[in-house]
Amino acid sequence: xxxxxxxxxxxxxxxxxxxxxxxxxxxxxxxxxxxxxxxxxxxxxxxxxxxxxxxxxxxxxxxxxxxxxxxxxxxxxxxxxxxxxxxxxxxxxxxxxxxxxxxxxxxxxxxxxxxxxxxxxxxxxxxxxxxxxxxxxxxxxxxxxxxxxxxxxxxxxxxxxxxxxxxxxxxxxxxxxxxxxxxxxxxxxxxxxxxxxxxxxxxxxxxxxxxxxxxxxxxxxxxxxxxxxxxxxxxxxxxxxxxxxxxxxxxxxxxxxxxxxxxxxxxxxxxxxxxxxxxxxxxxxx
Amino acid sequence: xxxxxxxxxxxxxxxxxxxxxxxxxxxxxxxxxxxxxxxxxxxxxxxxxxxxxxxxxxxxxxxxxxxxxxxxxxxxxxxxxxxxxxxxxxxxxxxxxxxxxxxxxxxxxxxxxxxxxxxxxxxxxxxxxxxxxxxxxxxxxxxxxxxxxxxxxxxxxxxxxxxxxxxxxxxxxxxxxxxxxxxxxxxxxxxxxxxxxxxxxxxxxxxxxxxxxxxxxxxxxxxxxxxxxxxxxxxxxxxxxxxxxxxxxxxxxxxxxxxxxxxxxxxxxxxxxxxxxxxxxxxxxx
Numbered sequence: 230x231x232x233x234x235x236x237x238x239x240x241x242x243x244x245x246x247x248x249x250x251x252x253x254x255x256x257x258x259x260x261x262x263x264x265x266x267x268x269x270x271x272x273x274x275x276x277x278x279x280x281x282x283x284x285x286x287x288x289x290x291x292x293x294x295x296x297x298x299x300x301x302x303x304x305x306x307x308x309x310x311x312x313x314x315x316x317x318x319x320x321x322x323x324x325x326x327x328x329x330x331x332x333x334x335x336x337x338x339x340x341x342x343x344x345x346x347x348x349x350x351x352x353x354x355x356x357x358x359x360x361x362x363x364x365x366x367x368x369x370x371x372x373x374x375x376x377x378x379x380x381x382x383x384x385x386x387x388x389x390x391x392x393x394x395x396x397x398x399x400x401x402x403x404x405x406x407x408x409x410x411x412x413x414x415x416x417x418x419x420x421x422x423x424x425x426x427x428x429x430x431x432x433x434x435x436x437x438x439x440x441x442x443x444x445x446x447x448x449x450x451x452x453x454x455x456x457x458x459x460x461x462x463x464x465x466x467x468x469x470x471x472x473x474x475x476x477x478x479x480x481x482x483x484x485x486x487x488x489x490x491x492x493x494x495x496x497x498x499x500x501x502x503x504x505x506x507x508x509x510x511x512x513x514x515x
Numbered sequence: 516x517x518x519x520x521x522x523x524x525x526x527x528x529x530x531x532x533x534x535x536x537x538x539x540x541x542x543x544x545x546x547x548x549x550x551x552x553x554x555x556x557x558x559x560x561x562x563x564x565x566x567x568x569x570x571x572x573x574x575x576x577x578x579x580x581x582x583x584x585x586x587x588x589x590x591x592x593x594x595x596x597x598x599x600x601x602x603x604x605x606x607x608x609x610x611x612x613x614x615x616x617x618x619x620x621x622x623x624x625x626x627x628x629x630x631x632x633x634x635x636x637x638x639x640x641x642x643x644x645x646x647x648x649x650x651x652x653x654x655x656x657x658x659x660x661x662x663x664x665x666x667x668x669x670x671x672x673x674x675x676x677x678x679x680x681x682x683x684x685x686x687x688x689x690x691x692x693x694x695x696x697x698x699x700x701x702x703x704x705x706x707x708x709x710x711x712x713x714x715x716x717x718x719x720x721x722x723x724x725x726x727x728x729x730x731x732x733x734x735x736x737x738x739x740x741x742x743x744x745x746x747x748x749x750x751x752x753x754x755x756x757x758x759x760x761x762x763x764x765x766x767x768x769x770x771x772x773x774x775x776x777x778x779x780x781x782x783x784x785x786x787x788x789x790x791x792x793x794x795x796x797x798x799x800x801x
Contacts, residue, residue: 255628273639303624303631309639310603313596335624337648338589339678342541345589353559353595362623364650364673367680387650392625394653401689401697408694411687 235358235383236424236449240474242329243355248507249469249514251297251331251451253481254287254319256280256304260486262495278309280304284319287485291503292326297477299451302334307353313354320355329357331385331451331477337362337369347376358383360429360451363412374419374426383425383449386413388442391431391454409437412443420448427451430468432460432478438467443477450476455506456483462509473515480506519617521644521669522710522735527758528582528615534793535755535800537583537617537737538775539767540573540605542566542590546772548781563597566590570605573610573771576782577789578612583763585737588620599640606641615643617671617763623648623655633662644669644714646737649698660705660712667733669711675727677717677740695723699730706734709770713737716754718764719747724753728761736762741792742769748795759801 232238243249258266258276261283269279284300292298300319300397305312316332323330332354336346350359350373361373373384389409390398399409413428420426430441432454442450450468454460455478468476487502488495518524520790529535534668544552544562547569555565570586576586586605591598609616622632636645636659647659647670659670675685675695685695699714706712716727718740727736736754740746741764752763772787773780 257627301628303622303628303635306599306635307631307639309635310596310599313592313599314773317596335648335651336589336620336621337623339676339680341543342587342589345593349589349592349595353593362621362648362650364648364684365621365676365678365681366683366685368678369680371680381637389719390625392649392651392654394625394655395651397652397701398650398694398697399652401694403687403689403694408684408689411684415683 232381234381234424235377238329239296239449239477240268242475245292246296248510249476249478250293250503250507250510251299251477251479252287252291252295252484252503253299253301253333254284254485255301255481256283260279261490263487266490271310274311275344277305277308277315280308280312281315281318284315285322286496287499288322288326290499291484292323292328294503294507297331298323298328299331299479301481302332317354324355332356332359335360335362335387337365339365339369340372343369343372344376345450347373351376351380351382356382357426358385360385360387362387363415369417370419376427378423383427385427385429385451386412386416388416388428389430389434389437391433391458391460393398395431399484408445413441416448416502417445420445432465433458435460435464435467438465442467442470446470448475451479452476453479456480462513469515471515478510516528518667520667520710521625521663525582525615525735525763529760532580534581534796535762535764536581536789536793536796537585537763537765538573538577538581538770539585539587539619539765540570540771540788541587541767542569547706547776548774549776552776559595560597563594563601566594566598567601567604570601571608572782573785574605574608574612576785577770578609578614580789580793581614584614585615585617585619585765587767588618604641610641610650618642618645620647621648621673623651625651625655626658629655629658630662633659637662637666637668642668644671644713646671646673648673649701656705663711664709669713670696671713671715671737672702674702674714675716675720675723677719677744677746681717688770696730699727700739702734703731710789715739717746718751721746721750723751724751728753734761738762739765742766750798752799755801757801764796
């Protein structure tokens with residue numbers, strides 16, 4: 230395949246669009262604009278159709294402004310089989326508006342099973358990259374790396390997640406340093422020479438971000454937790470490399486639900502929230 | 516809901532069927548009987564229909580002999596949306612033949628996202644239980660526990676997996692003992708008073724099984740790695756409680772693919788492989 234490597238495509242998009250914002254598409258029926266809900270049944274299949282309509286509309290509104298789009302697979306799965314058709318439609322539209330995609334499904338399994346998940350992510354759903362859980366070890370991550378390299382895609386391995394309870398295992402001191410730093414070291418090794426193995430590092434741990442940047446100097450970070458989860462633009466500064474690249478900052482609810490469902494101005498509010506998040510991030514990028 | 520708790524249903528089935536075997540349904544197009552492949556297209560949708568035909572047939576052959584059936588979600592996902600219709604059909608048939616089901620999808624995410632995965636597992640796909648990855652911590656597991664308790668279902672948390680590379684993180688020494696033992700301690704706490712939070716513990720680590728049984732005296736173990744992955748019946752003895760219960764031993768490829776695709780006697784071979792696995796396990800149960 231002749232297209233550039235994943236990290237080059239990512240860097241080029243962050244440069245040309247001038248910001249590192251990732252718009253997370255986490256569709257939930259009760260938060261959708263009432264106007265959209267009114268056109269669909271309150272069933273799994275109806276939800277899937279409503280999620281498609283909403284997601285495509287969000288992409289038409291702001292997909293050209295940002296480098297990356299991240300659908301959250303769980304909300305699509307909760308619709309039943311039709312939800313995956315919606316997920317695929319949104320990933321396809323993201324590509325059409327020139328954004329790279331991260332399928333946030335946090336998959337992790339071994340051997341041929343991991344290969345099946347990787348094939349689903351890249352070949353079936355059409356994502357450019359996927360989030361992967363490292364707990365199962367080397368042979369759980371390698372099939373994702375192999376599949377990503379075949380299509381010049383990438384992956385983002387969970388290192389330090391943004392949730393309040395993330396420390397239960399990630400913060401245990403293992404052989405002198407926290408578990409998440411061991412995972413960071415492995416990610417740094419897997420990424421070397423290819424640039425396609427990224428790290429998920431939450432914005433809710435600002436003091437750790439700079440340390441993790443030191444452990445993974447060239448790795449691309451996907452930083453969740455900005456916005457609705459409490460992380461500010463100032464909190465994510467440590468994620469960037471000195472060249473201003475190397476980090477993708479995600480906001481989901483802050484961008485796709487800055488309105489009451491009955492608000493007729495929901496489209497304007499999505500655009501305004503996106504522009505505001507972009508400006509905030511531009512003000513802290515190195 | 517008036518049905519008995521998950522651990523009681525599990526214990527009752529192991530007692531009445533007289534064995535702890537879990538039949539894993541990991542359908543792969545190239546391993547299916549040629550007779551089934553010949554009736555379907557070599558496309559994602561065709562694979563899904565073939566997986567349905569094969570999976571339902573396996574359940575009709577041996578579903579009444581064993582207490583538990585475990586579909587591996589990755590292989591269904593690799594078919595596209597129709598794969599999930601196949602997965603749901605197999606889970607439904609398993610219930611009809613009186614077996615409990617474990618949806619092996621190794622999900623893990625936080626807060627409302629974890630709730631969406633849990634709702635998908637129990638309410639949408641209809642599984643009795645689901646495998647869960649613990650790396651994200653307390654608030655990644657709790658939504659699965661809450662959803663399981665609503666339907667008197669259960670979950671199995673990955674503690675020590677059966678793959679050769681599982682030690683990379685699981686074996687790190689954290690505060691004086693391996694990471695997987697910390698996870699075991701958390702599972703033991705989550706399970707207390709309810710009996711619905713199990714542990715995935717690989718048969719490929721026989722010496723650790725007895726130690727893990729000591730750390731989780733009342734927890735139900737799901738033990739993969741028996742059969743094709745190299746674990747023998749003798750290797751799993753440490754998984755059982757003294758009363759002979761407490762462990763479900765999975766075999767996937769060894770039971771569903773003991774034949775060459777062109778073998779016309781594939782049905783007899785599935786039944787024979789199941790009976791042989793049951794006899795082997797009965798010989799080592801306490």
